[in-house]
Amino acid sequence: MDMLLTVSGPPGSGKSxxxxxxxxxxxxxHISGGDIFRELAAERDMTAVEFNKLAEEDDQIDRDLDRRLRDIALDRDDVLLESRLAGWLAGDAADLRFWLDAPVDVRAERIADREGKPVDVAREETTTREASEAKRYDAYYDIDITDLSIYDIALNTARWGPDEVTAVCVAAVDSYDHEADEGKYPVEGVRYDF
Known part of the structure; x- marks a missing residue:
């Protein structure tokens, strides 16, 4: 059986x-939007930091990344797609879509630990980044990133550790009957202009 799963969520939610x-x-x-972003940077002989600055000024960078993720979702078998928009990009091609989140203070602490920076700096950078992304998703694709109605499961990862969150997701996949669900619950997708 071919399977397409998506894992989405904000920075520090535990999605990776x-x-x-x-x-x-x-x-x-496992296809990571972050990995593809770095590939796109390398194709332009840029570092990820340089490419990120360019992406703030050039909407085509986000569109190229999202197009590549969408193509992967539709063209490959047995894939887990991970990115902020993975659930939206995969649409009803996805078997199951997971959204992971946690309160911003929890996520800021995780990011600060991971990146070796003060928590208040991580919190400010994260909230600024999320606001910028939300604006871009709305402007580019008419996607309200706070609309979780497309997701099969949304988890607050502050409630459990990484092993327990994974166990919940594994249990959901194990109990999912792909054949019984085939086309039964299509999600109306947004048509994207890449």
Whole structure:
């Protein structure tokens, strides 16, 4: 059986950790939006930091990334797609879509630990980044990133550790009957202009 799972969420929500564990549990290819972003940067002989600055000025960078993620979602079998918009980009091609989140203070602490920076700096950078992304998603694709209605499962990762969050996701996939669900609950997707 071919399977497409998506894991989305804001920075510090645990999506990369969960996505890697979930991909391993089901022997899925793990495609990370962050990895593709770095590939696009390398194609232009830029560092990720340089490319990120350019992306703030050039909407085509986000569009190229999102187009590449969408193509992967539609063209590959047995894939776990991880990015902020993965659930939206995969649309009804996804078997299950997961949204992971946690309060901003929890996420800021995680980011600060991971990146070795003060928590208040991580919190400010995170809230600024999220506001910028929300504006861009709305402007580019008419996506309200706070609309979680497209997700099959939304988890507050502050409630459990990484192993427990993964266990909840694994249990959901294990209990999912792909054949019984085939086309039964299509999600009306947004048509994207890349």
């Amino acid at each position: 950790t969960t996505a890697a564990a979930l991909a391993e549990a089901f022997d899925l290819e």
